[in-house]
Amino acid sequence: xxxxxxxxxxxRNGLWKQNTGLAQLLGLCPILAISTSMVxxxxxxxxxxxxxxLSNLAVATLRNFIPYxxxxxxxxxxxxxxxxVVDLSFNAYLHSLYLVLGIFIPLIVTNCIVLARVxxxxxxxxxxxxxxxxxxxxxxxxxxxxLLGGLRExxxxxxxxxxxxxxxxxxxxxxxxxxxxxGFLVAILPPGAFFALGCxxxxxxxxxxxxxxxxxxxxxxxxxxxxxxxxxxxxGA
Numbered sequence: 001x002x003x004x005x006x007x008x009x010x011x012r013n014g015l016w017k018q019n020t021g022l023a024q025l026l027g028l029c030p031i032l033a034i035s036t037s038m039v040x041x042x043x044x045x046x047x048x049x050x051x052x053x054l055s056n057l058a059v060a061t062l063r064n065f066i067p068y069x070x071x072x073x074x075x076x077x078x079x080x081x082x083x084x085v086v087d088l089s090f091n092a093y094l095h096s097l098y099l100v101l102g103i104f105i106p107l108i109v110t111n112c113i114v115l116a117r118v119x120x121x122x123x124x125x126x127x128x129x130x131x132x133x134x135x136x137x138x139x140x141x142x143x144x145x146x147l148l149g150g151l152r153e154x155x156x157x158x159x160x161x162x163x164x165x166x167x168x169x170x171x172x173x174x175x176x177x178x179x180x181x182x183g184f185l186v187a188i189l190p191p192g193a194f195f196a197l198g199c200x201x202x203x204x205x206x207x208x209x210x211x212x213x214x215x216x217x218x219x220x221x222x223x224x225x226x227x228x229x230x231x232x233x234x235x236g237a
Contacts, residue, residue, distance in 0.1 A: 002129045010129065014136025020113045021144035021197075022204040027113040030104050031145060032193035036156070039163040041149030042142060043097055044104055047086050049138025052114050053131055055079045056122040060130035063123050075118045080109045096166040113141065144200065151196050156188030157181070 002010075020026045027048075035041040058078050059066075066074050087105045090098040098105070108114060117137055122130040150160060158181030162173040175181075186192045 002126075002132065006129065007132065010133050011136045014133065014138075015140045015143070018137075019140040019144065019204070020137055021141055021148075022201055024113075024116075025201075026116060027111045027141070028197075030107065030111065031141075031148065032190065032197065034101065034104050035145055035149040035152055035193060035196075036188045037153040037162045038146055038149040039097075039161055039167065040100060041145035043094075043167070044101055045138070045142035045145040047090070047101075047105055048108055048111060048113065049135065049142060051079065051082050051086055051108050052117060052134040052138045054082045055114060055118055056130040056134035057127050058082070059118050059122040060125060060127040066123075071123065072115075072119070075115060075123075076109065079114055079118070083108045094167065097163070100163065100166065113137070148193075148196055148200060152187045152192055155184045156186075156192065157183050 018024060021028075021031055030044055030048075031041075034044045055075075055078055059075060083106060086108070087098075090101070090105055117134055121133045125133070153162060154160060154176060158175065158177035160174045160176055161171070164171040164173060184192075187196070
């Protein structure tokens with residue numbers, strides 16, 4: 001059974017320390033291509049999270065029955081079956097969003113984030129911790145996509161949640177800078193994706209550097225004096 005310390009470590013790794021978008025730099029193709037708006041980015045992130053969670057659960061449950069020599073084809077087959085389910089579900093229930101995301105939902109099969117977690121974690125651990133690991137890694141990807149998509153959409157068109165009506169019919173986008181905002185076209189073009197992601201990675205590294213410097217500057221905790229030492233004897237006198 002997974003204890004609270006293990007849960008915290010898995011959550012810390014997935015959300016920050018080993019973040020797939022900022023630290024491991026995996027799955028950059030969908031991250032950069034679909035993050036033109038927050039709705040598109042978060043939708044693809046949630047679809048990836050769902051596939052990761054189900055594939056990790058399936059592989060962790062069946063890992064003792066999968067021969068080591070053919071594990072990669074079996075993992076890809078499991079992921080492809082789950083992606084097909086997600087793809088058909090988007091087509092049936094979120095058809096407008098499905099048309100926008102296009103080929104990027106089927107391409108989750110080849111997303112190295114999913115296969116990396118299956119191979120590195122799910123194939124070696126129990127189903128519960130493997131599922132939690134996938135969910136936390138997916139949440140780390142979702143918040144990076146949300147921030148990247150929101151930043152690009154805000155700078156590029158001055159709105160937030162554009163396309164939300166594809167998910168919630170009565171909702172509408174939020175115009176932050178007003179209708180007369182001219183827009184910053186580079187932000188929603190491919191070069192803007194690289195610039196925005198580079199800024200996020202730079203901020204991520206700066207935060208980690210400051211945190212490490214703060215920990216090094218912290219004075220070490222005083223160690224208790226051993227029993228029978230002169231300090232302890234003086235205190236007793």
